[in-house]
Amino acid sequence: MVKKVVVVGGGPSGMMAAIRASQLSPDTFLVEKNPGLGKKLLLSGKGRCNLTNACDLDVFLERFSENGAFLRDAFKKFFNVELMDFFQKRGLKLKTERQLRVFPVTDKAESINQVLHRELIENKVRIICSKSLKNIIVENGVVKGIVLEDGEIINADSIILATGGASYNFTGSTGDGINIAKKLGHRIEPLHPGLVPLETKGRTAFLLKGLTLKNIRLKFYTAKKEIVSEIGELLFTHFGVSGPLALTLSGKIGEWLLKKERVFLEIDLKPALSSEQLENRLLREFKANPKKSIKNTLKELLPLRMVEVFLGICGIDETKNTSQITQEERRNLVKFLKKFPLEVSGTRPLNEGMVTRGGVSLKDINPRTMESRIIKGLYFAGEIMDIDADTGGFNLQAAFSTGYLAGESAALN
Template sequence: MNSDKYDLIVIGSGAAGIISAIIAAREGKKVLLLEKLSKIASKLKATGGGRCNLTNTLSNEDFMARFGRDGRFMQDALSAFDNKALVSFMDEIGVQTHAPDGFRIFPTSHSSATIISALEDEMKRLSIEVLCNERAERLLLIGEHISGVKTQDKQLNAANVIVATGGLGYPVLGAEGDGYNLASELGHKVTDLSPAMMPLRTKEEWVKNCRADTIAKVELRVDLKKHKKLRAKGDLIFTNHGIRGPVVLDFAREITPLLKKYGEVPLLLNLTKGKNEEEIQKYFKKELQKNPSQTILELVSTLLPKPLSQELCNLAKIKSDEKYKKIDGAKRAKLISLLVWTPLTVNGHDGFRLAMITRGGISLKEIDPKTMQSRIIKSLYFCGEVMNLDGPCGGYNLQWSFASGHLAGKLL
């Protein structure tokens, strides 16, 4: 039994949890940060391959739009703590940042260790108590008010509790859905949970022959009657078992729920930077005028990497050493059709084991966006990925974690 009374207990030491603890402590609150692992910030350490893409340079309006229809939920949090405020906060604690590509913002060290060290120093300066190897098992109530947290061997009393436990992605880094269980036990609704921001597996095996190259500006579309509006554009990489790359990581959040529903998800890929059939025919005509003797493989390879060109010829049942004009008209039409829209069938993924984020979470309807406080239990707050809000890669989810944690830490 622990009889100490805290103003705030924060459960979870990711970006959202740590900044909420810091903001509360800066306002004079006695704060305890609970972490079930032996060290804090395990997932933050791994973010962006360890480079830690903190945020990006988009305006708040454009930023929210990238989260879809629920993006407006972030308005108050971003108004109080947007990308400029985050950069200023990092500068304040000794972390210099920059945007080398004009969009994504990183620490100049390109190392998450720099950020974690600075956050730890700030927590020490503010006398925030950090308790590791301590799992929160239950939230305690007096009436409809939070009164503390029960761990495996302690009862910790507090006037406020913030749940910042993250999602289910990368369980090796501590993601086990603790926050969902804590919230649902008190009556909060947790939406369906799906892994997101991850590679996808395909039924087609030819992809393994194309894994050496990145294909730029690929458009992906879902080829299901009810979901034809789902599409994305960006760089794609073929793998030994499927596809990955920025466009796939972003689009996976749409695919994984469909995969759960249908078992397979047919996709169409435009691999030729948006060219349609007429444009490809004109392009081929110009290329053949330059070099009439080139083979079909050589011709297609002026558009795409050679291994991928070979596989598309195979799909069209064309011998790669044939000349374009000698190819049967139906086969020629088939090849051009494949260049415009190449079919692929997603039939699996590696689950939450390799998911960077989770789609789904605690229902936003039950959280006040002006404070991040529960609408069901007083003095209970949520922030970060534990809520039903996720965005694409590019600093979106980390900015949201910091912004929501900042607002929750105000304890409004």
């Protein structure tokens, strides 16, 4: 019997689900609330689309923390090698950059979107855009169809919810599918922003807004313990800090903030040098140039825009010459070069997160099929589920893999 499959959500997971389902069932629909498909996909990787990561399976699973094990079956079915092969066989060349991040050679997310859209058309998927899901029809614990906002009913043997999370809501990810899943009896893990900028207290970040620091070490800690410490790139903003490193670490920081813990941030501006090496360097510089202003001396160690703010934190008069710097002031310079202080006050709102943390509980989903354990014939794919990872192509791979598995299961089971 040919199954009628309806996929709701035209993002990467939904498009892949519809493609795979249509390869097995000619009666496949794809419903999208936006006028076109892949709106959020077009923004991924700053518009370049970090498609996947070329690392091995175990490393991949680690990036999803404790929820990584849930994805093992989906990744075994359709992993990075299969995903890259999918696009390359359809004429799109790919390249691997630092940290094994995979991009289209065009550096355009639109190239990925075009391949997916073309495949949907060739597989004769019936695409319905500019229509929102209102409800799912369920009888005796089995799906029967969907109801759209305009009242239209589409009957179905299988339904795949691939409506995304609740971040970047201007793209259409407004949590609609999560709310419907909840009404149908699924447990929902609390929603929080992931890969999101952090807000900090005080005016330090505001005074440095727009400044990027590279090859610095960020250390986050509470009064009780160190949370995480990594080297990378940081961007100061008018509200706090952003950039790859802050975004990647924001999930862990958010968890501590939810516990009502105070979270502090230290920036090691010179991670390659020890405190002793820094002090010796300053001593040599001061001795060689006793009449040089401390402000000009620090320009050799710090970005120009940072010098005045840095001296203010150290409590040093910027008009002083190096010969006027006391031993205590010199030690303060070393201290704050290694431990430039900020306090995190919160994360930016959910709609500013690149991904949504939380979603439909994995306890209510069969990892071998992506089918609901509560409603027969209902499947999930992508960010609607409680899965998220760091930047680097991991989240998109999870979207494509779960979409592929859900599409196959929905058409065959």
